[in-house]
Structure formats: structure tokens, C-alpha cells
Amino acid sequence: MRLAPLFAAPPIALGIAVAVWLISSAPGPDRIESAAPALPVRVITAASEIIRPTINVWGNLRAADTWVAVAEVQGEVIWRHPDLEPGRLIPAGTEVLRIDPADYELALAQAQADLLAFNAESAQLATEATNTARILELERERLVLAEAELERISTLAAQETISQSRADDAERATLLARRTVAELENSLALIPPREARITAQIARSEAAIARALRALEHTEIRTPFDLRVTEVAAERFQTVAPGQVVVRANGIAAAEVVAHLPIDSFRGLFGDTSDTISVSEMMLSAMPFTQVDVVLSPLSDPSQIWSAHISRVEGALDARARTVPVVVVVDDPYAGANPPSRLPLVPNMQVLISFEGEPLTDAVVLPETALHGGMVRVLGHGGLLELRPVSVALSQNGRIVIADGIEPGDIVVIDDIAPAIPGMALTAIEVHQ
Template sequence: MSSRLGRGLLVVAGLAIGILLIVILILNRQAPTRDEATSNTPTVRLIEAELLPFVIEARGYGTARPARRWDAIANVPGRVVERHPRLESGVLLAKGTPLLTIDPSRYRLAEAETKAELASLAAEQVQLEAEAENTRRLLALERERLRLAEQELSRIRRLEASGAVSRSRLDTEERATLSQRQTVQSLENELQLMPSRRQRLEAETERAATHLAQARQDLDDTRFVAPYDLRLGEVEAELHQYINAGQRLFSADGIDAAEVVAQVPVDMLRRLLGTQTLEDADGGALDIAERLDLSAFDAEVMLVGGQGARWPARVVRVANGLDPATRTAQVVVRVDEPYRHVAPLTRPPLVRDMYVQVRLAARAEAPLMVIPASAVHQGEVYLLDDAQRLVRQPVEVAFEQHDLAVIAEGLEAGDRVILDDVVPAIGGMSIDPRRDEEAAKRLRQQALGETS
């Protein structure tokens, strides 16, 4: 009984101690504090809205191609007798390099034959002139004889009328006079035929000269020389191979310039063209692209996936119409000397079929209201008023360019724009602002297109 009594006392003592500890904890508890600033006043970044000089950009994609391409086609048949040892695909050759020669022997013979024909015709012309001169001199003599014969005939007629000579003598003199007249007429006819003979010789000479020019042209067509610095493409002709007229021998691309036909979205191109003023159409230019100062646009070609490889370019024309597949405008830019300053890893040469991006840029005529595109929330911008409270301001976005939004209406210079996305954004809520100078600097650089 004494042991059971001791255990009971221990239980009662333990309960008493536990109750005492609970009472002490309740009496010494502290009520939780509430940090109003932390729960209700978010800290946000902001910048001041301002009108900024703005560079309007338009970007498109396309493939590079050489500005000049040469498909060497044989104009004359023959066997290949000479071929440059480096006439292979991908090889670079300088202007004036002999590339290929077709057997010229038959064309040299044709040239020699035509020259001989021309010499013969020239001799005939000299002979004709000599004959004409001789005929004129002979005609002068025969006319003089005719004059004497007619004088004699007149004298005989007077004598015959007086009975001094017989009738037979008069008849003889008349026959002699008629014969002399026939001789003079024959020489005159011969002289009249001289111009037609001369025209025939001139026509034959002209025809022979045409044959000679054709023979020389055929002879020139047997030799293929690089007309400019080029890079060889596909080569189909081999040494000793017989070539037919019209057969392609090889192709080559000029390396002095490359072109890219960039597919640019129409709305981007429209904004870019809006920065320029159309010239008057007094010169007869009907195409709008011809009335624009294309040199005012900055252009740059960038290799897609090329780790920063880029080339300065210039706009040369705007192709007519829209691409039927993508409904985009086609702007042609040219890169001069695409093989200059080539670096194997950072700047490869701009060769055929490279997939590139084209950037076109022009400064807007007037400064624009520009803010980061992330600061626009479904047509609204969060502003900070003078009481450090949030204001939801509806705005109209003219267009977006990369990470920037150009505001047409709703913002004024000096408005404090909140950059962060406040959730929930309740109008009139307190804000703890922090001016972000780095974001404002970056915004100015992006507006001027100084960052890619």
C-alpha cells in the first residue's frame, strides 16, 4: 500500500509541474507583430518617360548569292585542247586567267580563207577602177573621131548635092559615121554599167568582211578567260573532250560583291520607308522605290548561327511585288568585297546559299516616346504619382521593336513608369520606388540601335 501511495504522489506531482509550466508559458507569450511596410508597400524599379531619338529597324531573312554569275557556254564546237590545271570547283582565280581553250585550227583556216577572198575582191575593185578610167579616156577619143566623122559627112552631103561626089561615096561616109556612133554608144553603156559592177563588188566585200568578223568571233569564242576575279562552281569540261555548241563548260561566281534578297515583313518596311521623303516624279520615275534615297538606310548582313559574323551592306533596290508564299516584301542589299578581311572562325566569306539575317535601319524624323515592352501590361502602364501610389494608365502602342514599345498616346514626358510587374496591381496602393539608372541608359542605347 505504501508503494502504490508513493506512485500516486509522483503522478500528482508530475501533473502539477506540467500545469505550472503551461501557465508560465501562457503568461509570458508575446503577441505577433505586423510589418505594414513589408506586406503592403512593394519595392519596384522605375524610370522617367521621355522622348528619345529613335532608330527604326526592319529585319528579314534571305540567302546570299553572288552579284555576278558566269555560266560559260560554248558558242562553237570543237575539242578541248587546253584546260587550266586549277579549273576545279571552289578555286579562286584572278581576272585575266586563261581557263580553257577549244581547238581553234578550223576557225583560223576560215579566217585565212576570208582574208584571201577580201584580197581578191580588193584586186577586182582596183581593176574595175582602172577599166573605168581607160574607158573614159577611150570614150573621149571616140567622141572626137565621131565629131570629125560627122563634119566629114556634112561636107560630103554638100558635095553630093552639088554633084561633085557620087551617091555611093555619101553612103560610105554615112555608114562610117553610124559605126563611130555605135562605138561611142557602146563605150557610154560600158561606163553606165560601172556603178552596178562597183556596187556588186562592194556588196561582196561587205559579205566577206562579215564572214571575216564571224571567223574572228568564232576564233575568240574558242578561248575562255576570267572576265573578273571569280570563284569556280561546277566544272563539266575535261581535257580532250569534244564540246558541242551550246554545251555548258563551267560556272563561276564573281567575288567582288554579293547580294541578299531579304524577305522583310510589310509593316516593318512601311515604317522604315516612312522615315524618308519621296522625291518629285519629274524625272519620269513611277516606281516609289526609285524615288527614295536608298543610301539613307543603314544595312547590315549577319550570318544566322555564325557567332557574330556580319558584313556592312547597302540597299540597292526594292523588288517589285510581294513574295507569294510569305507575303513579305523583297529588299535587295549588296555586300561589297565579301572575301575581304576573312577570318576562318569569326568572319567567313559570304558565299552562295548562306542563310543570313538583314538589318535595315533609319533614324526617325522626330523623337518618340519609348519604354520597355515589358512595362506594358495588356494595354496599360503602371505609373507612380506624387503620393508614391500606383496608377494604372491606359496607353496606345504604335508598334513594338525588339524589347521596346513606342507609345502613341497615354504617356507624357516626365511620367514615372514602373518597370516591374506588380502583383496584384491595385490602383492607389503604396509603392516604394527605386530609380533604375542602368535601365534608363540601356533604354537610350536600344532606342538608338546601339545594341543588337
């Protein structure tokens, strides 16, 4: 019984030795080389095409011309045009209000009478000056004779040929002649100041006449252009004061709307695809507004199409919204109006404005989804991903125009890859734009 374990041990040890030998001599597993699978993505082939920059924005119409009639004289309204009511159309040159002119007619008559009186006084003074000058000339001649006579008599008196009383009489006559000449000279010297005073009075009368005539003109209020009345603040028999607003109206020759265009779209609209010129410089320079076609349609009836044109760019940019205020004008906004089928363009009407610039030729256009933070993903050599920086010239309707960075023939990835690692393998699935 003791000999059984001794006979069982050798077979177990022999089995273990055989197993060790088999494991150590067996060949190892084959190593298989493998790479990450290529990621399938949708791609398009970049190609050049012709695209026309287009921008659509909303805006509210306003009248291009407005008229605020202000009373310039005081008085009672004695006549009012029967069509002077809000909403009515009134042609240019129509008298719409008349203020009582009686006070200004009286002022005019008084000023004209004063002018006649001063003119008569001026003529009288001219005659007086002429007569005084003629008399002065005669008195001077008489003075010369009197002085000669005085000299002769004084000589005779010195020789005691005549009496001294005779000499005194001659001297008194000479002094009287000198006094007369002096008085006439003084009278002539006073004539110019009198003429100046009369001239000033004439000028004042003429000014009073002009003021009265101007006041009479302002008693009639006429329309300066074809317009539509919006407000009337004066009634018949009402007294108005200078500075009082009596009528408000809008011109009907043209309507305008301010379109706030994004700065980048504003650049692209005029074909400026670079940043070398600032928007302020573009606004100060002569903009080629004629290169842009503009149409608008009312929100109430989008089927109505009105031709328009760019008039100007307003002076201040909207810094917060980064927009350029472009003023668009529609000529004759009442042309063809036939309510309710075709409404005229009136203030505060909301309209859609469409801008179309000159076509861009040889433009590389991509979907907006191809742009990722200023980079475009390109399928490069060997089917590997490339990240290429680009500059965008224009963005509209979900498409972008590439100014630099992509050439026709490049294969552009339009799928969003996360993460996008340069050099990763891609499998292209071609789609058409």
C-alpha cells in the same frame, strides 16, 4: 382544478405584449457606407528617351555576281586551265578553256583571200571605166568629124561633083562612128552595176572576216572577274556545241543576302512613323540607305562581324508574310579569311543581319505588355483607370515607341487588368523600366 388555466393565461399574454413593445421600440441597426477596394497595379512613368531602331533577321548568302560560261562555237577542247576545278579561285582575265581554232582560221584565210580578189576586181573595173571614158571621148570627136565630112560630101554629091559611091562610103563611116560611140556609152552605163556587185561582194567578205575573227575570239574562254569555280562541264578532247554550258562560277568581289523585313519595322528603320506614305512609294523613291548601319555574322561563328550596306529593295513584296525584301551587300567577303578560325562568306551560308537606323530623339518608350489592342491603360486623376488609344511607331525587343497618345509624365499601367473598366479605382505600385 378548473380554475388553473384561467390563472395561467394572463402572465403569458402579458409577456407577449412586453416582448412586442420592446421589439417595436428598439432602434434599428446602423448603416455603414463602404466602397469597393482599390486594385493594386504596377505602373511606370512615361518618359522621353533616345532609342535607335534595331532589327535582326536571318538570311542565306548568295554571290552578288555569277558567271555562266556558254560555248559560242563548236569544236574540240584542246586546252584546260589546271586550276579549273570546283572550289578554286581564279583571277579576272584568265584563259580557262581553249577550243580548236583550226576551222575558224581556215574560214578567216578564205574570207581574206576573197576580199583581196574582189578588191583587185574593183581596181580593174575602175581602170576599165577610166579607159572607156577616154576612148569614148575620142570616138565622139571622130564622130563629129565624120558627120561634118558626110555633110560636105552629101552637098558635093547633090551637085554631082563627086560620085554617089563616095557619098555612100562617107555615110557608112559616119554610121560606124555612131555605133562605136553607142557601144562605149553602153559599156560605161554597165560599170556602176558591176561596181555595186563588187562592193556587195567586198562587204560580204568583210563580214565573213569579222565572223571568223569573232569565232576565233570565242575559241578562248576567259574569266570576266575574280571568281570561285562551282561547276565544270567540259573536259579536254571533248567536243562542245554552241549553247552548251561549260563553266559555272561565283564572283568573290561581293556577297549579298535578301533580308525580309516586316513592313512596320521597315518604316521605323528609316524614321517613317506615319502612314501617309505607302511602302510602294517608299520603294520607288530614293531611300536613304546610308542612314542605316548593317552588320552580319555567320551562324557557324557568331563572333565574326562583317560590315555590310543596303544595296536595293527588290521589286515585289511578300504579301502573305507582309515583308519587304531588302538586299544587303558585303564587299570583299574573302577579306581576312583564315580557315578554320575565320571563314569567308560563301553562298548558302546562314547569317544574322542586324540593321540599326538613325536614333529617334524624344521617343516615348513603353513595354510591349502595356499595349492592349491599340489601347494603353493610364492611371488618371484620382487614381481612376483611363483607356487611351495610341499609335505605335516602332516595336522591337519587347518595347514599343509611341508616336501619339502618351506624353512624358503619364502614369502607365503595365499589369493586365481583367476586366479593365474605365473609372475603376487603382492603387499604383511604381516600378522602373
